[in-house]
Amino acid sequence: MSDTKRYPVPAAFRQRALMDAEMYQRWYQQSINDPATFWGDRAQELLQWRSPWQSVCDWDFSTGDARWFDGATLNVAENCIDRHLAQRGDKAAIIWEGDDPAESKTITYRQLHDEVGRLANLLRARGIGKGDRVCIYMPMIPEAAYAMLACARIGAVHSVVFGGFSPEALKDRIQNAEACALITADEGVRGGRKVPLKANADRALSQCPSVHSCIVVQRTGGQVAWQDGRDFWYHEQVPQQPVDCPAESMDAEDPLFILYTSGSTGKPKGVLHTTAGYLLGASLTHRYVFDCQDDDVYWCTADVGWVTGHSYIVYGPLANGATTVMFEGVPTYPDASRVWQVVDKHQVTIFYTAPTAIRALMGAGDQFVTGTSRASLRLLGSVGEPINPEAWEWYYRVVGEQRCPIVDTWWQTENGSILIAPIPGAVDTKPGSATLPLFGVVPAIVDDQGKELEGAVSGNLVIKQSWPSQIRSIYGDHQRMYDTYFSTYPGTYFTGDGARRDEDGYYWITGRVDDVLNISGHRMGTAEVESALVLHPKVAEAAVVGYPHDVKGQGIYAFVDLMDGEQPSQALIDELKALVTKEIGAIARPDQLQFAPSLPKTRSGKIMRRILRKIANNEIDTLGDTSTLADPSVVDVLIAARLNT
Ligand code: WTA
Numbered sequence: 255m256s257d258t259k260r261y262p263v264p265a266a267f268r269q270r271a272l273m274d275a276e277m278y279q280r281w282y283q284q285s286i287n288d289p290a291t292f293w294g295d296r297a298q299e300l301l302q303w304r305s306p307w308q309s310v311c312d313w314d315f316s317t318g319d320a321r322w323f324d325g326a327t328l329n330v331a332e333n334c335i336d337r338h339l340a341q342r343g344d345k346a347a348i349i350w351e352g353d354d355p356a357e358s359k360t361i362t363y364r365q366l367h368d369e370v371g372r373l374a375n376l377l378r379a380r381g382i383g384k385g386d387r388v389c390i391y392m393p394m395i396p397e398a399a400y401a402m403l404a405c406a407r408i409g410a411v412h413s414v415v416f417g418g419f420s421p422e423a424l425k426d427r428i429q430n431a432e433a434c435a436l437i438t439a440d441e442g443v444r445g446g447r448k449v450p451l452k453a454n455a456d457r458a459l460s461q462c463p464s465v466h467s468c469i470v471v472q473r474t475g476g477q478v479a480w481q482d483g484r485d486f487w488y489h490e491q492v493p494q495q496p497v498d499c500p501a502e503s504m505d506a507e508d509p510l511f512i513l514y515t516s517g518s519t520g521k522p523k524g525v526l527h528t529t530a531g532y533l534l535g536a537s538l539t540h541r542y543v544f545d546c547q548d549d550d551v552y553w554c555t556a557d558v559g560w561v562t563g564h565s566y567i568v569y570g571p572l573a574n575g576a577t578t579v580m581f582e583g584v585p586t587y588p589d590a591s592r593v594w595q596v597v598d599k600h601q602v603t604i605f606y607t608a609p610t611a612i613r614a615l616m617g618a619g620d621q622f623v624t625g626t627s628r629a630s631l632r633l634l635g636s637v638g639e640p641i642n643p644e645a646w647e648w649y650y651r652v653v654g655e656q657r658c659p660i661v662d663t664w665w666q667t668e669n670g671s672i673l674i675a676p677i678p679g680a681v682d683t684k685p686g687s688a689t690l691p692l693f694g695v696v697p698a699i700v701d702d703q704g705k706e707l708e709g710a711v712s713g714n715l716v717i718k719q720s721w722p723s724q725i726r727s728i729y730g731d732h733q734r735m736y737d738t739y740f741s742t743y744p745g746t747y748f749t750g751d752g753a754r755r756d757e758d759g760y761y762w763i764t765g766r767v768d769d770v771l772n773i774s775g776h777r778m779g780t781a782e783v784e785s786a787l788v789l790h791p792k793v794a795e796a797a798v799v800g801y802p803h804d805v806k807g808q809g810i811y812a813f814v815d816l817m818d819g820e821q822p823s824q825a826l827i828d829e830l831k832a833l834v835t836k837e838i839g840a841i842a843r844p845d846q847l848q849f850a851p852s853l854p855k856t857r858s859g860k861i862m863r864r865i866l867r868k869i870a871n872n873e874i875d876t877l878g879d880t881s882t883l884a885d886p887s888v889v890d891v892l893i894a895a896r897l898n899t
Pocket of ligand 1: 561637641666751764765766776
């Protein structure tokens, strides 16, 4: 199906690109045929090791277990900071842009070294060391990166929790990881509004006896409650510490961080990543997918609370000695020209964002873009959800003025780094396709029985070989890793995504095939939202599905069945939406909430989400077979009361 346009690499870009088509092919083939040599060479080139490995890789997808660079030692903070000091001590490591356009600052690699060293020493002084879990609940300020790197320096395992999550969600994550410390701020600032981080933390910590230390960055100076003995001001404690902090020697397979992510069932899982393989995956992909060179100013707009922030704001760019921009605010504040203003202000050359942001900015009108220069830009990236061709074309034409390749990067928290994306100097792009697999990645498309399909087909996306930054475990529940990713289609890693492959071998990700929603690029389990809704005493049962949303990609549509005798009302809708915000956070708040006298169930009592999805998506004509329902008449009632989406 030659249904789409194909864009060759712009000539000017190709001339200075790190990798051309021949090199991509050669590397890719070697990475598949002889992974040990390929990854051994890359590991030598890209990372600094304290002692060598005994074996490059050892993996088994019948269990999902993988070990990379076994026996080697290294330290991630040393790789991201210390080794750059001789050549790049005065280079900007982080350019921070505040929510308020008048606020920004630059942190050089030397300053980064000192900040991280002091904080790492403070953590050690609080008795925190190798293997201890530290939770980080921060706004987008440089201290968030210092905190991650300080943990890495002393071998503590960080668990960053997105600042938009509720006290309840924070509590669950701290408890699951049994964290001994929390690093937070008094308040965050986003889009001119304050986020009460310390107050949220206090609520969470009242149920987290494992936390003995809470280190608080003063961001706004707002009033906060204080618990002596537990709470410490960052600005009082950190400056007293010495800058030199000997880095812990870490085994390649020692844990680096835990990051909670949503699945189709149960509570969020703590995805565990380890040291060497993760860092190699992040640095290699950051260098070659973004073609990042020494003079680039690279900006990824993600939040450090998500994996994109981990790999492509902090670890990948800093491992490569790059300049990474960190933005506290939102793309539309003070107005929709903000990101392009920031691009001009800091002369950003590489810009990486999510389709949701692109669609929102596109909707605001071209004048917000065309009123800025953007002459510094040479590459644009997209991540987190499928990008619709219309938004892709707009990004390419209006933002990049047809000189910047677009890298649509597909990957997941569990992957650690990008798996499918065009190498920008090597691979022609097609709007809406993540294109071709990266080094070491062997994707396949299987049908629902697990049979591999060849050629141009659609189906379920699996990966057939290990790659260095793959998930190593689910924290505290190793079995769940196997069950979730390696049991569905035995011998492969199941992504949970559907995909189509065209006759050029290009991959088109079609979205989740499980009960995971993708709201503005944020993963959310339907089960999590349902569990929050049924906490309300008036709710008997709830079922949540996604529906297409112009800006957010997907919106949340909730069907709620009330207890006998309870009456639907607007007040109750508001209450239920507020309950979800309180339990999880604003990103999980249902967009649509429809009361249902009962839910469509099979005779064995299983809710038929397929039908609810069709109703929410307004695909009433293709409902399919409803005869297996215990009571098919519920469907008509639900259709009649359907909300306009
Ligand atoms: C989706 C974010 C289409 C996908 C890095 C995946 C994408 C989930 C893309 C992972 C893309 C991510 N095109 N879909 N370029 N990138 N996704 O764990 O459904 O927050 O399974 O990682 O986002 O979300 P996560």
